[in-house]
Amino acid sequence: MGGMSGHFAWTALFLLGCYHGLNPAMGWLFAVALGMQERRIGAVLLAIVPLAVGHIASVAAIVALAVTAAVDLPRPVVHGVAAGVLLGFGAYRLIRIRHPRWVGMRVGFWGLCLWGFLMSSAHGAGLMLVPFVTAGASTAPYAAGAAMLAVHTLGYLATMTAVALVVYAKVGVSFLRTAWLNVDVIWAIALIVTGIVALFV
Numbered sequence: 001m002g003g004m005s006g007h008f009a010w011t012a013l014f015l016l017g018c019y020h021g022l023n024p025a026m027g028w029l030f031a032v033a034l035g036m037q038e039r040r041i042g043a044v045l046l047a048i049v050p051l052a053v054g055h056i057a058s059v060a061a062i063v064a065l066a067v068t069a070a071v072d073l074p075r076p077v078v079h080g081v082a083a084g085v086l087l088g089f090g091a092y093r094l095i096r097i098r099h100p101r102w103v104g105m106r107v108g109f110w111g112l113c114l115w116g117f118l119m120s121s122a123h124g125a126g127l128m129l130v131p132f133v134t135a136g137a138s139t140a141p142y143a144a145g146a147a148m149l150a151v152h153t154l155g156y157l158a159t160m161t162a163v164a165l166v167v168y169a170k171v172g173v174s175f176l177r178t179a180w181l182n183v184d185v186i187w188a189i190a191l192i193v194t195g196i197v198a199l200f201v
Contacts, residue, residue, distance in 0.1 A: 009132050013148050016128050017155025019190075020055070021163065025119050026156075027051035028164035030112070035168045044168050045161070050109045052157055054116020055125065060149055062126025066133040067145040082130040086195030089124045094188035128194055 020026050031051065035044035066082070120126070129152060133145050 009135070010151055013129065013132055013151045014155040017152040017157075018159040020120070020123075020125055020152075021156045021159025021161075023123070026055065026123070026125075026160065027116055027119070028160045028167065030115060031160075031164045032168045035164075041165070041168060044164050047112055048157070048161055048164060050112035051116040051160070052153070054113040054118070055120045055156060056149070056153055057113070058117045058120035059126040059129065059152065063129055063133055063145045063149050064142075066130045067141045070134040071141050082127075082134060083195045086124075086127055086130070087192055088195075089127055090188050090190075090192035090195060094185065094192070128190070131194060131197065 021028070027048065031044045031047035034047045035041060037043070069081070129148060132148055
């Protein structure tokens with residue numbers, strides 16, 4: 001992957017997916033709430049599918065744009081723009097941490113897809129993949145971008161599903177009031193750090 005060592009890059013992509021899966025706003029909290037409403041674990045699992053579809057659509061759009069830019073533009077320009085976007089978006093997320101409000105919890109497949117897409121876009125999920133995509137776009141860029149998206153999605157799906165099932169079956173959602181870290185602050189800082197790193201990759 002260009003300037004990044006292969007094992008580190010793939011591991012980082014997977015772990016970024018895991019981090020997205022941990023964030024309650026990215027879907028598992030919604031899945032758990034639906035499961036509790038319907039009082040069955042099947043509802044939790046069914047909700048994860050459209051949430052994941054929305055997440056994938058959001059991240060894939062950014063990855064496709066990054067790959068196209070990496071192919072058509074000089075690498076220093078792409079890295080500079082990517083770093084600037086990451087730094088700017090990270091600062092914005094740090095200053096203004098807010099989520100779109102959702103009316104009601106009983107939504108259908110496409111509503112959950114839209115939620116997954118909006119949350120992933122609002123959190124800049126795809127932006128974190130940009131330095132990896134641009135670094136690995138020298139050969140077979142679209143195949144490399146698709147592989148990176150697949151690895152990232154695997155981490156996201158595995159973590160979101162595991163957390164949703166554990167919370168639904170064992171913990172319940174009341175613990176979020178006292179025990180949950182502010183993952184949005186951590187995410188905003190991670191965006192800024194990645195932007196700084198991207199400047200030197």
